[in-house]
Amino acid sequence: MKTLVVLLLLMNVSQHASALEVYEGVESVLLLCKDTSVPLDPTLVWTRHDLSLPVVHQRNLAGDELRAQNQRYRRRTSMKTDSLRTGDFSLTLRNPITSDSGTYTCTITAFGNERTLAGVELQVKVSHQVFTMEVYEGAESALLPCHIPFVSGPTTGVWSRYDLNPPTVHQRQQEEDELTDQNQRYRDRTSMKTDTLQTGDFSLTLRKPHIFDSGNYTCTIRVRGEEPRLTDVQLQVKEPYTFPAEASVILAVLAIAAIVGLGVYLWKLFYREVQTWTNKLHTGGEGADCYLSEEVVDGEEDPLALWKLHEKHFPLMSHMAQKYEFCLEGMFDLLFLCVSVLMKLLFGLFLYIFIYLRCAKSHRTLNFTSEIFLWLLENIFWFSNLFVVWSSV
Secondary structure, three states: OHHHHHHHHHHOOOOEEEEEEEEOOOOEEEEOOEOOOOOOOOEEEEEOOOOOOOEEEEEEOOEEOOOOOOHHHOOOEEOOOOHHHHOEOOEEEEOOOHHHOEEEEEEEEEOOEEEEEEEEEEEEEOOOEEEEEEEEOOOOEEEEOOEOOOOOOOEEEEEEOOOOOOOEEEEEEOOEEOOOOOOHHHOOOEEOOOOHHHHOEOOEEEEOOOHHHOEEEEEEEEEOOOOOEEEEEEEEEEOOOOOOHHHHHHHHHHHHHHHHHHHHHHHHHHHHHHHHHHHHHHHHOOOHHHHHOOOOOOOOOOOOHHHHHOOOOOHHHHHHHHHHHHHHHHHHHHHHHHHHHHHHHHHHHHHHHHHHHHHHHOOOOOOHHHHHHHHHHHOHHHHHHHHHHHHOO
16 A cells, blocks of 8 residues: 555656756756655666766665766765755756756656656856956066866867967976977966866966067867867066156156255245344344353243343343244244145155056056146146245245
8 A cells, every 4th residue: 555655656746847057167056856745765866868877866865875976977966965855856066067968867766666857958058268467578477367167088278379370379288288389489488287187277377478478368178078168368468667767857856946945945044033133233232241241040941031031131132032932933834834835746746656657557648748747837836835935034
């Protein structure tokens, strides 16, 4: 009676067919297979009947049974641990490659009776990758990327530039380089990793890139029985940037002008004040000899203590001392203003040079000599402020 119930359950299970497309390089793909009821003591098998060893994955109540598994799927398939209890028999296939394309059949067996639950038509497509790289001439090396997720058989990797004759830049056959047809301009300048077959990394290292190395590089990976994989890398080698001589000259002129202007300003301030108060002392009759004969006062705490004490007898010298205290404060204020103006000008100039460098890297045309004068005109207000401060002394 129990056997009859199992047979009826298997007969009432509907079959499902689906199509699935993925690109090579994805981490995994899920092949769906579900059933609403699970018979007693079942065995679930995923198969591909176009292979000589058709078993992709097998599971029974004891767990995975992979002794008859096709070796191309070794360590790449898995099912949920509770699949025979929940009825979710979906298969996870990791790192799918083009040779995995085919029809996968999900079959359940119980008490010698077999029933197909689902069929999945899987198509793994090759993705054509395109990269753009920029390096400067004189760099130690440039790494041109090219990868495949899984190497399933005898493999040949070739890097080519089809605008050259011969076009071969580098070739790797199995685990050895084959450089018989290599273009001589790349002689002793290219290399690939020695473990390419284990890692699937066919990236090319190009040492000492030159301007004439700019161009489109194609990486072609051929695995026996599979569609070739293509990766295009557009390499642009730029000339190393040199700082414009005009910028160095202008920076030097501005620095010298700032130093000279500040020195002239301080000298004029000091000289004019000394002359003014010397004339007043001579005119007012106050002599330094009389001042020196007066009582000494400690001025560490208050520098103006002496002049406060003798303000009545030496009004001009007392006033001159107080004047110089305020003059020094004003001098530092004006000095701060001058430095602020100069810093603004220098910051603006450095900002302009930074923009010039960015334009040069992005291949935008920019005439430094003409543009720097435009920048000076835009900052004429700050130059006028500096001139007013300088001339007002």
